[in-house]
Amino acid sequence: MSKLVLREVTCRFGAFTAVDRATLALTRGEFVSLLGPSGCGKTTTLRMIAGFLDPSEGTIELDGRTISAPGRSLPPEKRGMSMIFQSYAIWPNMTVAQNVGFGLEVRRLPGAQIRDKVDRILDVVRMRHLRDRYPAELSGGQQQRVALARAIVVQPDVLLLDEPLSNLDANLREEMRYEIRRLHDEFQITTVYVTHDQAEAMVTSDRIAVMNAGRIEQVDEPRALYARPRTRFVAGFIGRTNFLDAEVRGDDIAFDGFAIPRARFAEGTALAGRVTFSLRPQSVHLHRQPPPASERAALLPGRVVQRAYLGEHWDYAVRPKDGALLLRVTARPHEVFEVDESVWLELDARQMAPIAD
């Protein structure tokens, strides 16, 4: 059974629809990210799950019980959840230990037990030596750990995180991503994580729900999301890509300047009429000489128009000889081509994902 279910949840502020019929189900212990650009409705969705906002339509259920519905939502304090805020919301008037112990205090645990649990969780986040400090004396990363400890120590039914890493510097951000995933692996708390950073979502999540303009466009595991984006928005938002317009003509798929037999595409690719494909830059390979013909690939001659060396890889823009396409290609550092050099492009048809607009 699903742990947390959003059914057609809609939230309007006046005439503006912030969240539009969002539907999502999390199984027990699952980690799901809401990923999208700012203003896409992901934080609004999270605040509805938390109970700070009432949905305008739709319901939210926890363990089969309706906790949010228009006009009759359970207040946040009755939901048994916990949340990590963008500002961390560490209470500056309490020490680290008091912050972490607060939720246990509200649950009326005996003092000795509170002390015990607080110390144990502070060990987990490696903050025990700072237990009597005040938040103003902590660095951003340390405050972040306090927020994590405070949220986890109460063993919530659901853990909510609202862009928790956006205020940290780049290195710390990368470290904390793994930290959050590690804690999830250890405690197995059902988690909803809001972020606009795709790398963050991919490191931490079991599944990612990509949101755009109030709607959930696609929910999938990170690999599937990257390899088989279903909409133009998802393909463009997760990583970089090439959009190729095509038309189905009998057994061939006709692109601008070349065609690929339908049989070479991944199985289960339903195709008819006009289609747009997403093709990742690293699914295109460049060669000086035509490589041995392959079952799946399509080969076409082209010319390098532009290049940039980015250290970890090359970024090429290549124009096929026929047609008006311009393809972005990622190549390994030793694959060096000059601008204006003639090359062979090898496109892998299995990596082409048909998308809806």
Add this chain to the structure above:
Amino acid sequence: MDRSRLVWLLFVALLLVLVVNPLARLFWVSFQDPDSGALTAANYLTAFGRWRYFEALVNSLIVGLAVGALCVLFGVPMAWAVSRTDMPGKGLVWAAILGTFIVPNYLGAVAWILLAGPNAGWLNRVWMALTGAAAGPFNVYSMAGLVLVIAIYSYPYVFVFTRGALDLISSEMDDAATTLGAGVVRRTLRITLPLTLPAVLAAFIVAFLEAIALFGVPALIALPGRFQVMTTMLWQFFEFPPKVEVAAAYAMPLLAITVALFWLQRRIIARKGYVALTGKGGERRLIRLGRWRWPMLAWCLFVTSLSFFMPMVVVLQAAFAKAWGRGFSLDNLTLRNVSFVLFDQRATQTAAWHTFVYGGAAALIALAVALAIAYVAHRRLVPFSSGLTYVAMAPFVIPGIVLAIGFYAAYTRPPLVLYGTAWILILAFATRFLPIAYANSDAAIRAINPELEDAVRILGGSRALALRRVVTPLLQRGLAGAFILVFIPATRELSSAIFLYTTGTQVLSVLLFDKSDEGNFEILASIGLVLVIVTVALVMIGFRLVGRDFMLRRSSESAAA
């Protein structure tokens, strides 16, 4: 539904009692026949039917304009000198201006009666001694005297506003003119001063409004000088038997002028055309005055002598003198007056007690209401929350005397009779200084991230728990400062107290005013001194809690808010 809503609604109701009801009743009573209760315009005819009444209105406008002009003359050069130049003695000037702020203006009026009273005033006596003339030229009981005394207690507003604007103008603007060949004088006249003009205008308006709303100083100076301004006229309408309905009608133009000018002031300040006032400070270098340093300092010391040094000297002398006219000799020294005020006389003792209890109670009530309303408005806990902000700030544009008439009209008759009790004074003080409390509460609440409360609630705590455990501890520090900022003016408030006190509820300011009839200046000075010393003590605590600039800046911030 959130049960805490009831609490919020209670505070909203209290706000209605404090602000909306008195104003509504004031308006209503002005159109009501006092005997039959029928609608009538007769009160307005009575109020403006006589030339004498109308003349008082004209006098008020003249006083207001003259005070505004004089304040600019006093305050702007001082602000420029302190903010932009290398004038020596800035600390002294700043301290003297703060001192001016601390002296209650009616005590200043008493001091100036000692200084410039006809014949016996110190300045006249010095003049006669120097020139051998039979009479001195100074007479405080005149229009000029009234204007001077009000102006020297209002120019600090102009100083603070102008200095605030000057502090924000970067030297780069000056440098740009310098590279084009402009000298110091041209730069100051063409660039720096025009950029501060909106602030100066706004300050002029504040000074004007202060001048026409003031009661204590005109009552001490204009009445013996046999002329009237609006506020003294209002007082006469209240002499037994009180004609509330006429007073209410007579107060309407005063209220209208105040509201209109405040609106204008807000527009001037809000104008975005002057980038310097909204932009970043940038680098600032001090202008080297050279030979002109000393004349500049002399001007600053001249103004502060008028407002602070000379008045304090004569007040101190009178407070510790057997008879103030006998001068500064040792055998004239006595502690009798002060001890009389503090220990011997029951009337002053109870008045002192009332002053602090009422002031404290008023400050607590104002702060509680302001906090609740600011919280409700920021968290949008009830419908139309943002409208509450305007209601809470509204008393700022109501002259104290008008507010007092509103309270009298609202709470002398059932259903709620407060007249004759201490509550009418406490609530009137609370209302009068509610905007100060609100401006401070608003800033304090704004500084608390709502996520701090959300974090309590998601962990299972109620809103009440969030308020108790997180919001209250975080507010404490800022609110101590706010309490003092309300408490200080509440302990010296005269203009509303004079209408609302009864024999059992006198406060020091009222007592001081009452005693001014007897001409016992030694006792008057002693009462004033007690008030000043208490204020200084409070300001010191305020410095500790909030920092050096707190009183000047924070009171004028609420003026600008």
